[in-house]
């Protein structure tokens with residue numbers, strides 16, 4: 001049988017760089033042929049060879065209800081009938097923002113945009129504009145989209161700022177970005193000591209999903225909050241992945257439960273908020289958000305911002321994830337996946353450790369959970385590739401790179417989870 005995935009990938013590579021419109025889709029880290037998706041339903045998708053997979057990527061997070069949830073599909077179809085885009089205000093934008101504010105009490109106002117990158121970039125400009133400061137702190141292993149100032153790796157020391165991680169980003173553009181080690185309290189304190197009064201913000205993935213799954217410790221988060229407050233810098237939570245995913249109220253609700261009175265100053269949202277449509281957002285206090293144009297001096301705009309079809313999709317998704325019992329069962333099934341994988345790994349003698357929160361999980365082929373990027377990178381890439389391709393052959397689709405998180409949706413049944421665990425067992429037995 002001809003492999004249509006290969007046929008289409010060959011065709012794609014002639015006209016699209018690498019054959020893909022976002023690099024990780026190309027399977028460069030794991031090798032092999034990317035699956036071209038023909039259609040998806042619930043917890044599954046089918047590739048162009050009509051092979052079925054249990055999907056643990058869910059479009060990298062947005063599909064928390066699974067694919068083609070009938071309530072969401074209906075909302076999108078109804079919205080489409082009224083038009084695709086107007087470039088003028090609509091009631092649904094107000095309804096969506098009101099819904100977000102109801103769910104996440106740290107914000108008083110929100111602006112809608114079309115991608116997580118755009119939201120993060122705008123939040124950064126807002127933080128700088130609102131504080132009148134230029135310098136920012138980010139952490140190694142955290143991804144905040146591909147805006148120039150955020151494509152940075154650590155420099156040679158705390159007194160020096162970062163180096164670009166991409167060609168095309170001038171060193172001057174990242175000269176204000178300081179990159180620190182995640183979960184390193186003393187380094188954070190030292191950086192504030194040196195630069196605190198010039199810092200516009202600390203930007204952080206509170207549970208980092210772009211180095212697989214690494215939690216900020218409660219102590220570290222508490223210090224981030226205290227130091228920002230003390231020095232007048234803003235704490236920016238990038239919850240593009242964790243928002244409406246690790247808990248209804250996002251990672252900030254998880255930390256607020258452990259740190260009395262805790263909240264970030266600005267929250268960046270994406271992924272689940274659009275239910276699979278191009279929609280993202282950022283929000284904060286009224287005082288900060290009123291710095292944005294047309295009220296304030298910080299410019300920000302978008303032709304398709306608050307798109308009527310995307311907002312319909314997002315609003316229906318946010319309503320569905322507030323059904324009684326939703327989070328209990330999603331959490332339970334995600335935990336049962338990680339626990340099951342850990343137990344078959346142990347039986348197969350494969351070093352394994354995993355963690356999850358709500359419907360987001362991660363695992364490492366390491367004896368202990370890592371707490372920073374350096375430790376994540378010690379995970380065994382070759383073993384991971386073996387596991388990845390073994391699972392893929394047998395119809396289980398996990399992220400094609402060891403530094404990516406995984407996602408369980410409400411459409412995954414316990415039977416899907418059990419099948420995944422037993423498939424993983426079969427693959428792990430061949431891994432010694």
Ligand SMILES: *Cc1c(COP(=O)(O)O)cnc(C)c1O
Nearest residue numbers: 115116117143144145238240241
């Ligand atoms: C996905 C992601 C982004 C970027 O969002 P895009 O919609 O891909 O531009 C930013 N921050 C985090 C934490 C993300 O996971």
